[in-house]
Amino acid sequence: MLQKRMVQLMLFVFLGQGVPLSATPPFYNRWQTFDVSDGLPSNKVFCVYATDSEVWAGTDNGLVRWDGKEWRTYNTRDGLAHRVVMAIAQDPNTGDLWFATLGGVSRFSGGRFDTFTQLNSGLTNDVVYGLTVANGEVWAATAAGASRYEIGRNRWTLYDETNTPMHEIWCYSAASCGDKVYLAVWGGGLLEFSRSKKRWKDYRDPDGEMEIDLFRNDGLVHDVVSSVACDDSGVVWVGTYFGLSTYDGRKWLNFMDHDPPVGGLVSNFINFVTTHDGMGWIATDNGLNATDRKHWWTYQRDPETGRGIVLWAPADAPQERIEIETIFPHNYIFGISFQGDDIWLATGEGLARGWRAEQQVESSSLPDSPRKRVLGRPTRAQELNDLLGKGFDDGVQSDD
């Protein structure tokens, strides 16, 4: 039985065959952590953004840039608006990087920082949690509404409760999705702006309840929205502190950590959500999820052993578990970015890089570890409960 399951899993992981999935996430079986000992200015890494050739990470003590060879840090002395960097976005057109900080917005262009604050520009507020750049516009999500900066026109427009249906003005995240711009509003749900129609629309939790979702899939799962992203098919992914919602323009699907299948959403407390190759990737306070909304994959660090646990929860089959030798340094994850075959995570204890299993990695910077996969036996429900503190009592099969 066990052998059969492992074969199925291996097929899924390495061949992407045999499992009726709409998409298959890569399996990251080897991880490396970067922290202050490597040159990071702090282990509190709030965001990460990978380009083809570089990785940028924002911490509570400045920025750090990895060019594949060395780490270089940037702080206010270099022109960064503030040492605390909350989000990073790249202008797909110009390649310029934009940083959301707790002291304004900084643009990094050709080695030069330009800073926009509430004092020297039209930025609405210096406490900037998120931003998105597309179509020649920068949208900054701030603690006092949102600002839109039209780069070519050098023009700022401010959005708050006076000119939008922004129930609260505490904006946490922004995402560009074609013609639409979405704002994640803490306590105010999700706001949608149509660039062509210049109209706003708000999406709120229909039941307005804090701890429960009264009617399933009736709308946004919760008004405390922390993150928003969209995928290539136009599905909007909304992370809240009380679960995950997706919206395809017609239907909402909501996910909470106590929903079946077991091993689905690993925590309702979502810090960040993004999409990649048709999958949603969710950074929570208790690990990392990937999902196509039917099937779920979970990456967690075993705090006792420091080893990694990968859980696969098929829609109609028992959960599977794999142990891997290395994993990210902490389950509190703030950010996710992808770089070729690799995944980068911003965590509360450092920056992590994961390599997909198929990849033959050759790098002198890596620890001297072979491509070794430790495949653990499927774990009993109690073991999972002990490990994760969750109620994994449904559908988990014993291997005994």
Next chain:
Amino acid sequence: MLCLALAAYSARTTVAQESEAVCGPKFLIPEGNGGKVLILCEKRNTILRLDIQSGTVVSQAPTAESPFAACLHPDGKRMYVSCRRGQRILELDINSLGVLRSFELRGDPTGVSVSADGKRLYAGVHSLDQIAVFDLESGSEIKRLAAGNGPEAVLLEPRRGRVYVTNLLPSPNPPDRPCRTEITVIDDRTARVVERLVLDGANIGRGIAFVKDGSLGIAAISRPKNLVPMVQVARGWVVTNGFAVLSPGLDALPVQLLVDEPNQAYADPHDVVITPDGRKFYLSCAGVDTVISVDVGRLRKTVDEALAGHLPGYANHLGLSRRYVVARISVGANPQALAIDRNGQRLFVANRLDDTITVIDTASDEVVATIALGETDRGDRVARGERLFHSAARTFQNQFSCASCHPDGGFDGLQYDLEPDGLGENPLDNRNLRDVAGTGPFKWAGSNPDITTQCGTRTGKWITRTGWLNSGQVVNLAAYIRSIQAVVNPYRSPDGQLTAAQHRGKVLFERITLNDGTPIPEENRCNFCHAGPKYFDGRQFDVGTKGIRDTKTEFDTAHLVNIFESAPYLHDGRAATLEEIWTVYNPDGQHGVSSDWTKLQLNDLVEFLRGL
């Protein structure tokens, strides 16, 4: 000077062309082996094809307003002309000079260059500090890149696939710090900015050129020492003039060198060309009607032999130019654009203010011909004043002209300390001269009632340190200054209508009550001081901006027309942006009552002001 040149050399002056209007040659493109030259006539809004041998214009065609710069397409069939006031770039058939397409854009285009694959066009946009990128297949603008302050020349260096953009004005810096400008570097493959070469102590970046193998670039710059009192003019050391040496691929900072001599400056470096063999480059010095010939080999030797750590000091070394300058060639009035023929034998110089083209033999560095494009002496007051404005002849040791600190009739973004009110005291922001007519009195103290007074004896005494101009010349100079047009305002709607934000800003500008309904005292309303068509009242007020180096508390009310372009703001340039006038430097509400504004209101007001 022109006559001297003609007498000294066996010049072949040709017949003046049909001079329907002044040309004001602004840009040159040699054709073929130099038998013909394309000339952009900035003042006539025309492009000319001049046959050098016969000295005749063989064809011409209209352009949009103020043609500024041009470049060829790699296919050799098309060319592109930026028209600064026309706010467009024209695609011309190179044979007929007919317009094939017209690309409109927001702002005033300056330098232009086509990508190596011929698919994209790069254009500097001075007023917005951007580089517009066009897709030449569709003719649409595809992106705006962040330039430095006031992008000027744009040049593709094809060997390394980089596009270099010089910037006219200084990068933002606190007023008590030395100025610096940047050369913006774009990767031609990705059309993204990849590097910014910072030139510390430099300003007024103009022309740029590279040797054929791309290993060496030269950019024209000035080096103003605006932090020392202007009394230093008399010691020969306030504005120095030279060039930056770029060494792509060597990971080395640009080296800055001067063309000045200890007792003779060469004001207003403008354009650079390098001979095809890379042995010489030429630099036009527009303020002294001179083209300077530099031996590249000697230049390299000077740099290579510098002792460790000495190169930065070379930027201010007045004694070095003798090592690499091999000729200083007198040409016509206000030489700006340069071009060299394909085989490198003849250099062409566009003398913008006497409508001539000087032809120089590069082997001998001697003038061989001066070709008139129109009337060389236009005689009117404005034209004569324009020559005075652009000439350093009456400045001590020719260090600078009016145009050195007011390039293109505008401003240089720097602050200066004139000593009549005490050395080190009252440093003042240099003011924009565009559209300045009717905005008197002048000076930040408002002590000069008109432009004639402003530009009269005091200029000779406190600024140029010479006998300066006679009264007739001052009148001419003032006439020219009054004629300087405002730049095209990219924040203004073409139809003159206010945007919704600008309309809201106007209401705020004219309000008489606070947000809570409390009446605002008349003298604290925006439009009390900033009144009338140019938004000023000619009086001085204490707006709470007296600084630690100021001896005065009241300052002239600035007019607000085209205020968008004249950052930094306030009398000493302390406010980097319009917003900072109120968010940082109006703590007691003396510069208008702003404490009750919401951020939305401030944004609206700034939008309104930018559109004035």
